[in-house]
Amino acid sequence: MQFEPFIRKLETVESLTDAEKRAAIALCNDVRVTPRRKDIISQGASPDRVHIILSGWAARYSIVRDGSRRITAFLLPGDFCDIHGTVLATMDHSILAITDCEVAHVPADLIEEITRSTPVLTRALWRSTLIDEAILRQWLVNAGRMDALKTVGHLLCEMHARMKLIGLVEDGRLDLPMTQEELGDATGLTSVHVNRTLRDLRQQGLLTLGRGELHIPDVPALAKACEFDPQYLHLRGRTSQGML
Amino acid sequence: MQFEPFIRKLETVESLTDAEKRAAIALCNDVRVTPRRKDIISQGASPDRVHIILSGWAARYSIVRDGSRRITAFLLPGDFCDIHGTVLATMDHSILAITDCEVAHVPADLIEEITRSTPVLTRALWRSTLIDEAILRQWLVNAGRMDALKTVGHLLCEMHARMKLIGLVEDGRLDLPMTQEELGDATGLTSVHVNRTLRDLRQQGLLTLGRGELHIPDVPALAKACEFDPQYLHLRGRTSQGML
DNA sequence: CGTGTTATTGAGTGCGGTCAACCTAGGTGG
DNA sequence: CCACCTAGGTTGACCGCACTCAATAACACG
Numbered sequence: 001m002q003f004e005p006f007i008r009k010l011e012t013v014e015s016l017t018d019a020e021k022r023a024a025i026a027l028c029n030d031v032r033v034t035p036r037r038k039d040i041i042s043q044g045a046s047p048d049r050v051h052i053i054l055s056g057w058a059a060r061y062s063i064v065r066d067g068s069r070r071i072t073a074f075l076l077p078g079d080f081c082d083i084h085g086t087v088l089a090t091m092d093h094s095i096l097a098i099t100d101c102e103v104a105h106v107p108a109d110l111i112e113e114i115t116r117s118t119p120v121l122t123r124a125l126w127r128s129t130l131i132d133e134a135i136l137r138q139w140l141v142n143a144g145r146m147d148a149l150k151t152v153g154h155l156l157c158e159m160h161a162r163m164k165l166i167g168l169v170e171d172g173r174l175d176l177p178m179t180q181e182e183l184g185d186a187t188g189l190t191s192v193h194v195n196r197t198l199r200d201l202r203q204q205g206l207l208t209l210g211r212g213e214l215h216i217p218d219v220p221a222l223a224k225a226c227e228f229d230p231q232y233l234h235l236r237g238r239t240s241q242g243m244l
Numbered sequence: 245m246q247f248e249p250f251i252r253k254l255e256t257v258e259s260l261t262d263a264e265k266r267a268a269i270a271l272c273n274d275v276r277v278t279p280r281r282k283d284i285i286s287q288g289a290s291p292d293r294v295h296i297i298l299s300g301w302a303a304r305y306s307i308v309r310d311g312s313r314r315i316t317a318f319l320l321p322g323d324f325c326d327i328h329g330t331v332l333a334t335m336d337h338s339i340l341a342i343t344d345c346e347v348a349h350v351p352a353d354l355i356e357e358i359t360r361s362t363p364v365l366t367r368a369l370w371r372s373t374l375i376d377e378a379i380l381r382q383w384l385v386n387a388g389r390m391d392a393l394k395t396v397g398h399l400l401c402e403m404h405a406r407m408k409l410i411g412l413v414e415d416g417r418l419d420l421p422m423t424q425e426e427l428g429d430a431t432g433l434t435s436v437h438v439n440r441t442l443r444d445l446r447q448q449g450l451l452t453l454g455r456g457e458l459h460i461p462d463v464p465a466l467a468k469a470c471e472f473d474p475q476y477l478h479l480r481g482r483t484s485q486g487m488l
Numbered sequence: 489c490g491t492g493t494t495a496t497t498g499a500g501t502g503c504g505g506t507c508a509a510c511c512t513a514g515g516t517g518g
Numbered sequence: 519c520c521a522c523c524t525a526g527g528t529t530g531a532c533c534g535c536a537c538t539c540a541a542t543a544a545c546a547c548g
Contacts, residue, residue, distance in 0.1 A: 062385050065471050070385040084378070087370050092378055092476045126331050129373065134328070134336055136380045141306050141314040143387040144432025148536070179494065188388025193536055195496060210495095211545090227309050232336045392504070423526065437504055439528060454527095455513090 002054050002102060003028065005166040009078025012165045012236060013131070014124040023118050027111070028054065028104035034097040041082055042094045049107045051081040056101030057177055061185065062093045071186035072139070073132065074098075074159065074178075078166055080128065086111070099177045127234075134232045143188045146227070151187045152197045153226030156207060160216055161230050176214040246298050246346060247272065249410040253322025256409045256480060257375070258368040267362050271355070272296065272348035278341040285326055287338045293351050295325040300345030301421055305429065306337045315430035316383070317376065318342075318403065318422075322410055324372065330355070343421045371478075378476045387432045390471070395431045396441045397470030400451060404460055405474050420458040 003025050010016060010024055031054060034040045040051055040058055058075040072093065075081060085091045086108040115122040135158070142151045156176075163174045180198070181191040189197070201207050206222045208215045216222050223229075247269050254260060254268055275298060278284045284295055284302055302319040316337065319325060329335045330352040359366040379402070386395045400420075407418045424442070425435040433441070445451050450466045452459045460466050467473075 060381070062381065064385060064389050068389050070389045072381045072384050084374050087367070087374055088378075088478045090475075092478070093381060123331070129377070130328050130331055133373070133377045133380065134332075136377065136384065137304070137306065137316045137337060140316050140380065140384055140387060140432075141308060143384060145308050145312050145314045180496095181494080188384075190537060191495085192497090192538080196536090199496080231334075234332045234336070425526080434505060435527085436506080436529090440504090443528080 002031075005077030005168065006052065006054055006104075007078075008166045009076075009128075010121075010124055013127045014120050014236075016120060016124075020118055020120055023114060024121065027106045027114065028052065030105040031102055032105060034058075034101045034103050036097055036100050038097050040095045040097055040101065040103055041085065041091055043091050045085060045091045046089055047082060047085040047091070047108075049105050050083060050086060050111050051095070052104040052106060053077050053079050053081065054102040054104055057098040057175075058101055059096050059098055059178075059182065059186070060093055061096055069185045070188070071182060072136065074186065076162055076166060077168075080125070083111075083125065083129065098182065131234050134234065138232045139186075148187070148189055148193055148197045149200055150226045151189070152183065152194060153201055153206065153222055154228050155183070155187060156209075156214060156216070157219070157223050157226055157228035157230075158233070160214070160219065161233060161235075165235070172216045172219060174214050175212055176209060177212045246275075249321030249412065250296065250298055250348075251322075252410045253320075253372075254365075254368055257371045258364050259480075260364060260368075264362055264364055267358060268365065271350045271358065272298065274349040275346055276349060278302075278345045278347050280341055280344050282341050284339040284341055284345065284347055285329065285335055287335050289329060289335045290333055291326060291329040291335070291352075293349050294327060294330060294355050295339070296348040296350060297321050297323050297325065298346040298348055301342040301419075302345055303340050303342055303422075303426065303430070304337055305340055313429045314432070315426060316380065318430065320406055320410060321412075324369070327355075327369065327373065342426065375478050378478065382476045383430075392431070392433055392437055392441045393444055394470045395433070396427065396438060397445055397450065397466055398472050399427070399431060400453075400458060400460070401463070401467050401470055401472035401474075402477070404458070404463065405477060405479075409479070416460045416463060418458050419456055420453060421456045 006028070007016075007021055007024065010021075016024070041047055043062070053075050055077050058081065059071045060073040060075065061069050061071045063069050075095065081095050082091060115125065138158075142154050146154065159176060160169060160174060163169045168174055179191070180194045184191040184194045187194065198209055202209070204225070205217070206225060207217070250272070251260075251265055251268065254265075260268070285291055287306070297319050299321050302325065303315045304317040304319065305313050305315045307313050319339065325339050326335060359369065382402075386398050390398065403420060404413060404418060407413045412418055423435070424438045428435040428438045431438065442453055446453075448469070449461070450469060451461070
């Protein structure tokens with residue numbers, strides 16, 4: 001069902017009663033589809049609503065003057081796109097649909113209302129914002145202080161962990177629909193070097209990636225090779241072991 | 245007066261009445277000094293209080309396994325260190341005093357209480373968290389898609405803008421007490437290359453940096469050279485011009 | 489079956505890293 | 519007041535990881 005990942009995501013952040021779950025789902029009256037390669041929201045916009053990904057993959061990105069792009073986050077089902085735009089005046093970056101995405105459009109005042117009436121959801125919002133920030137910090141560490149192999153492997157471990165949280169991993173396999181160019185923009189590498197790096201990881205037997213599917217046969221092995229420690233994801237009540 | 249930068253910082257985020265200012269200052273009953281090179285709070289801690297920098301410079305950092313360090317943020321007077329630690333269970337990074345710092349230790353429940361009684365301050369907290377996140381995103385863009393000269397120059401423009409906000413810039417001059425090693429850890433470069441980069445910037449007449457003082461004779465010139473656009477700092481009611 | 493997009497591989501280059509030496513300022517103790 | 523010490527800044531020589539440019543292969547989709 002289309003709200004399943006959204007609820008699972010919220011539950012990884014705060015435990016919810018059935019009433020609270022219903023309140024969360026009630027936010028999603030207005031669901032629209034953004035097709036692949038279109039912006040869900042663009043830089044400079046001043047949205048009066050919040051977007052929640054219900055299905056599909058999206059990415060935050062900024063364009064620099066020479067035309068190159070930097071992806072600063074991947075958004076999965078259940079993720080909030082842009083509380084920024086409502087609390088701050090304007091979006092300082094854009095959000096792109098990597099696949100076709102079902103997106104809930106939630107009026108900002110509805111968010112305000114529900115946070116007043118349901119403190120748990122306020123707390124959930126806080127927590128997921130802070131976790132997003134922690135992920136951002138980790139990306140910064142990877143970009144500045146790790147080589148290409150570890151950076152790429154680390155990112156794939158992270159996607160595995162986050163997809164597992166929302167129930168979208170089966171037996172080490174998960175959808176990973178982005179191009180190598182997009183992986184490059186997310187790691188600060190070029191698509192050419194991402195390709196070589198993936199070849200090395202494949203040759204070491206650590207993973208296979210093709211046709212939009214990632215397979216990690218031995219997650220702890222990859223995690224070890226890439227110094228992946230899921231602590232920064234702040235998984236509630238799960239041992240790190242469980243995620244590896 | 246020691247609360248001056250703190251209040252100025254809050255006012256750059258939300259406009260406050262005198263009563264609200266007094267409420268904010270009332271948080272700072274317990275002020276302690278953390279000496280240079282000591283952690284204000286360390287990774288793994290589960291603090292029951294929030295730390296606010298009142299004077300001095302601090303830095304968020306993480307250590308990677310090979311021993312190298314990555315600085316993910318600089319904290320100036322008025323900045324909150326660690327709402328993370330209270331909302332999430334534990335700190336996933338540490339905070340270092342770069343100079344001797346006066347730090348307010350605020351019990352977490354006092355924060356919760358004041359956010360309930362003074363919604364403006366809740367909003368101010370939200371906004372400054374989201375601005376911190378925006379700065380983080382910008383650093384990620386710089387690290388992945390800009391050369392050393394622009395990265396370093398951009399960082400110095402940012403520090404100039406943030407110091408100006410809290411009234412600590414005079415005539416293009418400001419204290420910048422960190423070592424080149426620390427600048428390197430913040431930009432993903434080595435101290436050696438930071439040194440060369442600063443030499444280049446100096447030779448181009450864009451800035452001078454020595455003995456803990458940065459001087460930018462022509463801020464718009466440096467901003468242009470480094471593609472610095474302060475939009476991501478979300479300065480309220482100031483033209484970008486005013487900050488350049 | 490043709491066309492545009494994405495993946496793959498090779499050859500050559502350059503930015504920033506590494507290693508190492510030396511300089512300078514400021515602090516300390518005799 | 520000077521001799522010493524140390525942290526930090528400066529510079530040079532060399533190296534290597536990732537980038538660039540370019541050509542080809544493999545898909546995906548009409």
